[in-house]
Amino acid sequence: MNKKLLAAPIAMAAALGLALTGCSTDGGTAAGGDGGLQIDVPDVPMMEKLGANEKELNIVAWSGFVEPAWADKFTADTGCVVNRKVAATSDEMVQLMRTGEYDLVSASGDASLRLIVDGNVQPLNTELIPNFGDDIVEGMKGQLYDTLNGNVYGIPIGRGANILEYNSEVVTETPDSWSVVWEKDSPYAGKIAAYDSPIYIADAAIYLMEHQPDLGITNPYALDQEQLKAATELLKQQNAMVSEYWSPATNVTSFTGGNSVVGTSWEVLRKATQDEKFKSVLPKEGATGWSDAWMLATDSKSPNCAYAWMDYTSAPDVNGAIAMNFGMGPANGAFCELSDEAKAHCDYFNATDEEYYKQVWFWTTPIDQCLDGRTDVKCTNYQDWTNAWATVKG
Known part of the structure; x- marks a missing residue:
């Protein structure tokens, strides 16, 4: 492992503008499979065998996923020249993949389901x-x-949770609930950081699952009109208390600059504050999270190079x-055993701790078909969420 990579997360996190991934429907639990749910998708054929490698590979990826430190060796080994296009958001990734100019994408869950469907x-x-x-x-x-529907569309790359970060010099008691960012009597009103994306609606839905069970929410990405309305109202209530809606480029400075003292964050961003007073916790209600995977374009011009890259x-x-x-x-959990450095990294990000990730609902794209298995109602889709988010932000 190149030790210079240790310093990279801070720089990479500051450069990103992500809208990252996932979900599950395993009886209402966070980390599970599709629970037998069948979703209508186009009948796209799967490659049965590999052929000769093509000359190049065009990849849409998050910043930091495709770097010379490993891409150059891949080219030397396979003859596939890697051309990288860095995308700033999941929406941009979807748009780029639809041009037919790219072979692979490092898709997050709020992009991957759209691409599949x-x-x-x-x-x-x-x-x-x-x-x-x-x-x-x-x-x-x-x-x-x-x-x-029994078909694998993505090869996993990595994952993370959207944790509650707080300044322990101001928030002196360790919070165990998201109530400090949602309830209007929060003592930290005006100093609350929130994620700037329609997918953040799922965070509100998770809180409502616990605190307003009569709404019947069992999956934060499967909201009918009434459930979406309730989540939107909670977000509007929070809006009056928000100090900043952050992107990965602004999250760190929001906390270190004192603009925010509590709010949703990522472990890598909390770590990037480089100050022991900033701490984090996964609250009792659970949390959203993100998971990325390599996905291969239906009309890829270099599928053999793409398979070689995924492997x-x-x-x-x-x-x-x-x-x-x-x-x-x-x-790949085997990485965690390669060195003390690798183990420390895995421990920090709970890499192999499935009990931890059972509390996490990975971002995924809401679609008309209810992902919780309901068939008696039509669920809201990502465009509905985008429209609702616009009313929250004003």
Whole structure:
């Protein structure tokens, strides 16, 4: 492992503008599979065998996922020249993949389901990806955001939770609930940080699942009109208390500059504050989170290079390099045993702690079909959430 990668998460986090991933529907639990749910998707064929590598590979990726430190070796080994396009948001990734100019994307859950349902990506033959094996952490296999109707559409890269960060010099008692950011009597009103994205509606839904059970929410990404209305009202209530709606580029300065003292964050961003007074906790209600996966374009011009890349980056050392560079738990748990440095990284990001991630609802795209299995109502989709978010922000 290149020790220079240790410093990279801070720089990478400051450069990102992400809207990251996932969800599940395993009887209402956070970290689970599709629960037998069938979703209508286009019938796209899967590759049965590999052929000769093409000359180049065009990838849409988050900043920090495709770097010369590992891409150059891949090119030397395979002859596939890697061309990287950095995307700032999941919406941008979806738009780029729909142009037909890219082979692979490092999709997050709020992008991946859209790509699958619209037929933009193809199911993957995992037998052609040897490193997609026993060492991939169980909680990143078979998730609804990249595995549908028995078909795998995404090869896991890494994951993280959206934790509650707080300034312990101001928030002197460790909070155990998200109530400090949602309830209008919060003593920290005016100093609360919130994530700037429609997918943040799911955070409100998780809080309502616990505190307003009569709403009947069992999956924060499966909201009917009334449930979405309730979440939107809670967000509007919070809006009056928010100091800043953050992107990864502004989260750190919001806390270190004193503009915010409590709010949603990522472990890598909390770590980037480089001050022991900033602490974090996963509250009792659970949390949203994100998980990224490589996905192959339906009309890829370089599918053999793409399969080679997915296998190469799933190996423990390369997957770990990506995870350390970005700041997340790696998908390949074997990385955690490679060195003391790797173990420390995995411990910090709870990489192999499935009990921890059972409390996390990974971001995924809300669609008309209810992801909680209901068939008697139509659920709200991502456009509905985008419209609702506009009313929250004013």
